[in-house]
Amino acid sequence: MRPRLAPPTAIRGRVGDGVQRPDGLLKVRGEFPYSSDLQVEGMLWGATVRSPHPYARILSIDTAAARTMPGVRAVLTHEDVPGKNLYGLEFEDQPVLAHDFVRYWGEAVALVAADHPEQARRAAAKVHVEYQVLPPVVDPEQALSPGAPRLHPNGNLLRHVKIRHGEQAARADVVVKGEYEIGMQDQAPLGPESGLAVPDGEGGVDLYIATQWLHIDQQQLARVLGLPLEKVRLTMAGIGGAFGAREDLSMQAHACMLALKTGQPVKISYSRPESFVGHVHRHPGRLAYEHGADRDGTLVYVKARILLDGGAYASSSTAVIANATCFSAGPYRCPNATIDGLVVYTNNPPCGAMRGFGSVQNCYAHEAQMDKLAAALGMDPVELRIRNAMETGTEMITGQVIDGPVPVAELLRRVMSFSLPIGVEGRGEGTPLTSLPGGVSNTTHGEGVTRGVGYAAGFKNIGYSEGFDDHSTARVRLFVAGGKPRVEVHTAAAEVGQGMVMVQAQIAGSELGVNEIVVLNADTRIGSAGSSSASRQTYITGGAVKAAAEAVCKRVCEIAQSELYPANVLRIENDSVVGADGKPIVSLATLLGDEVIEETRTFHPRRTHHLDPETGQADAHMQFAFAAHRAVVDVDTELGLVKVVELATAQDVGMAINPLAVQGQLEGGAAQGLGLAVMEEILVKDGVIRNASFTDYLLPTILDMPPVRMDILELGDPNSPYGLKGVGEPPTISSGPAIVAAIRAATGRDITRVPVRPHDLTL
């Protein structure tokens, strides 16, 4: 029993081509089968009973009334978890179903499966849970105080990353200090958490699921379900966006438990409000910074304390705080640094991975500091940045010497060199409302509008860090079908919308010279690809596909050499084996006949190392990616409304495997950065989310997101496949800080909190 999934299609194209995505047309037409569309005959629907309290002791759970409701097939609680009732990405601290305590508002407590989703929801409402409500810890500083309730056995401090680099008592001529606050952003993927679990009748289960990493789900599920890995098989279903929200388990274990219990397929698909409690969010943070510089603008030291609110469970908090700390000084040379990065447990919604992964929060702070420092020095803010820009061979504050191209100064020069859009004065009468702050809401016809320009640069790591064994496996199969050579690529890499399917096909196409490449749907029948996160998948899975395709190519050439022209240098082009002169010698169809050539390779990038726990010094990161942004904004200074007029960016992508997809990443990433800068915030009061809807959690529309002018550099990383660099996250890092810098320039206000709200600019 298999649900309909997106059919694999033949893709033509080579590395460097702007191949159009095969799923694009289907998605635009509404025909793409997303995970929320999964269905099979006779499936049940699951619903989740959730905690109405941010912190409470569970006294009892009474499921009797729910069990007798119409259509109900199962009601499960923590007592029904077959294996270990704990899971987690970094370590296991989160129950599949709450057992003794609930630690956040919306935590899953019980499950219902019923014939119809409405029956399941009604029955869920009849599960009676008796709580002893406890005062929640909702402030991260409070979480660290000695008297705070201990939310987990090891206390509330999840991780403290220390960087002690250079002279700790360094002094400087010019010192600037600042405190910054970052609100809680949501990934807000349009596709809700959803999947379908199908029991195999032999104690195992097949799960069709939209996830960023099939194998880490599989590992966690096997432990939770008390099953060996091979009894828990995962197949990727259509993903409606991820951005970090699909790294943790959401409904995976719940659907599998209900399916195994009832012996029937069970689907769970969250509603929009449920989705807001169904995944982790970007960590809100408070950051206190001190920068010291010489009179000529040379940075002497950076001191910072970064406090992130991890919420109720760890998720990937410990890795996020490592990033926030390692990249806290920005892409600048800084000989001395004293940085303390802390992430704590609270009873707020759990936070974890989101595009930018710790480098977003600190970029707001270090870039505001650079502007403040420039003002204190009477220097141009871009000139100050260029003076301190990292270069090849710069030692980071973690002691790691950065190799490969490090074009920070060049990126800044390039965004500065774009001509500026026509100014406020130049627009005159008849300016369309859509180009003014407030847009069609008709709030200004030019009154009160001032313009500002701001700059920011940022960087982060690509791939996993701190000694994690980063790798991916690919299988490439070449055979002849219908008289034509056909290549199938199989990996477990998640196509989250970034274009991973195309990229794999383009790489296999380039290496094998075969025109039609089919990328099979991702599943756990092949080895792990790691997650589609950390901007790593094109590098790591791309590297695996390249290695496997090279191995297939080598075997084809060996066959050709042994059978045909042993003296010639051979390669494959346009479905034929060609000689050194590029002329076809024999078609692959003729050469291979019935032979199937299949190779599987696992690709590992260079290793990384653990941060020293006392000094934070180590070669902890594999690759670094850099971007810079310039933002031009118009602000209605009387109403506090902002129109981002233009974003310009420059980014080194090493090598654009698919330039069209790269442009998409630069635009989409900047839109997500803009969102955090001016509107996107999960509002949490006393541990409760107050805006769990797209009515009040606002995402940028086409009228909020300006055109992005971009300068894409391809400087080539000597260590990576094709010289490529990860692309997806840098656009989200410096775009927002550039916008906030522009708002500061337009208003003259010292803005220290994002998202910037109208009342921050007026009252």
Next chain:
Amino acid sequence: MEFFQPATWSEALAMKAAHPEAMPIVGGTDVMVELNLDHRRPEAIIDLTRISELTQWGTDDGLLRIGAGVTYSQLINELGDRLPGLAIASRTVGSPQIRNRGTVGGNLGTASPAGDAHPPLLASDSQVELASTSGVRRLAVGEFFTGPKRNAMRKDELIAAFLVEPARGPQQFSKVGTRNAMVIAVCSFALAIDLERRRVGSGIGSAGPTPLRAIEAEEFIQGELDWENRARPSDATLRRFGELVAAAAKPIDDVRGTATYRRHALAVMARRCLEWAWAAA
């Protein structure tokens, strides 16, 4: 949940009389959200989309009588010249898809203080026509709103139409939201100037339990405006008008904004709307 689909208006009224708890639906842009989010589970739904007269408009003794099923898109395209204030407000409603479905009748039925159509209806002294099997009555729109998401309808009534005078002078509408499109009002303001009767109407949205008029501000500015020569009011006059509008609001702090900001923004919008409108007079 029962589903009724009357073919005629009298059939619809009979169904509403027989099922007073039934929820009428036309565009569904509010109702379907409420249903999907489980905020409401009415025992019955009356689908009014087959009743063609609801989507029509005409004149009635000098007034425009606009069927409750007329969409925002229709208002913009067909009545924008006669009802410019309502048309500006309609353009701020949702997305094109929502404007193609959503209706002023539905806006009135929901009676949210943030309903975008309400301030211009208040500013131009509109009436709401309510119908039941026992007859038809017309209510001034100011009397129609009785509280947050509450209105003066009886359970056996349906909204048939609203009635509004074609503009007798410039009208304006302005709305603050924290996004440049597709946003619920943090607060909004509507202004309608009647050059013949020398009257100014106002409407405040999303800054009180119901949409509000700023009576004192209206009276003040009627006395101040130079109706003969149409000279620009002084900055002090404009500012005073803004202050009086702000004073008429009864805002609260909520997830969309603070009370202080709402008052502040209303003062700015009122001043700007007046300036724009008077310049066009």
